[in-house]
Amino acid sequence: MKLKKWLSVTAIGLLTAGVLAACGAGEGTSNGGASSDDKDKKVLVMGTSADYPPFEYIDTAKGDSEAIGFDVDLAKAIGKKLGYDVQVKDMEFGGLIPALQSNKVDLVLAGMTPTEKRKKNVDFSDVYYEAKNMIVSKKDAPIKNAEELKGKTVGVQTSSIQADEAKEIAKEVDGVNVTTRDRIPELIQEMKSNRIDAAIIEDTVAKGYVNKDKSLQMSDTGRPDSSKGSAIAFPKDSKLTNDFNRELKKMKENGELDKLIVKWFDDQK
Structure with a gap:
């Protein structure tokens, strides 16, 4: 009985030490985004x-x-x-x-x-950083401002400020259909495949895509509140x-x- 009791106590002690060691191993690091106010976090x-x-x-x-x-x-x-x-x-x-x-x-x-x-x-x-929203479209079917989105389908990134602007445009311009995608490259591909007519993208990002793909062009929305900051x-x-x-x-x-x-x-x- 004494031997069994000693073994049990020893096992519990080893288990406790192992748990404490495991907890201590994560100190000073971010475990997937723990509290950012941890003073020891590096x-x-x-x-x-x-x-x-x-x-x-x-x-x-x-x-x-x-x-x-x-x-x-x-x-x-x-x-x-x-x-x-x-x-x-x-x-x-x-x-x-x-x-x-x-x-x-x-x-x-x-x-x-x-x-x-x-x-x-x-x-x-x-x-x-200050930026401005732009309309990106194909050169062979250019859309030069928000008014020309009438009857068109415009793509925006999900949960983005551009999605909010597209909704405002849809209130002001008849027949605008707004669709969302999770990633910007998806919007570009949808446009090139003729599934959407245009995309609203931040100017600096839009310039990058237009510079790399000569089939694309971009235009100002023509709306006074299209400037945004990051x-x-x-x-x-x-x-x-x-x-x-x-x-x-x-x-x-x-x-x-x-x-x-x-x-x-x-x-x-």
Whole structure:
């Protein structure tokens, strides 16, 4: 009986030690996006939708498997200044805010506009880049402004600010049919396959596609409120918002942000 009791106590002790060791092994790292306010944490998980060059994309032509781009460089630059390593997690755009809310990621950089609707669910940094929405269409069937979308089907990315603008256009212009896709390349392919007539895409991203594909062209929507800004999204009440804002301000003042803009956007203009 004594031997059995000693073995049981020893087994329990070993099991407890194993559990504690397993728990301790994860300290100082982000386990898929745990609380971003952990003082010991040295890794931040950045959520993005890597289909939005030059903001974020995967250069499959070069055989790359990791996301690169302006947003990725910006996040890593600020993270380094704050003492964090930034890891990038690619997902569909519509899942980014839910991922923040469920602590699967610590921040989101995805060319995201800080709308009032989004601000109800997450906090945003200051705007780091200004952009404008454009209509992309085929050169052999050009659409030059929002009015020419009458009776047409226009594609937008799911849960994007462009989707909101398309809905507003549909209220103002008769017969506009709005359809959504999860990824920008899907919109381009749908257009080239004549399943949609046009797509509304942010200007810098649109320029990248038009420059690479001479069958495409882009035009201004002609609407006064089509200019949008991009900001970094964080979980509600995260201390990272102020930390990132502080470093973002410094980068704007010392020219670091301008250098990143030139690096990623200069060949798009």
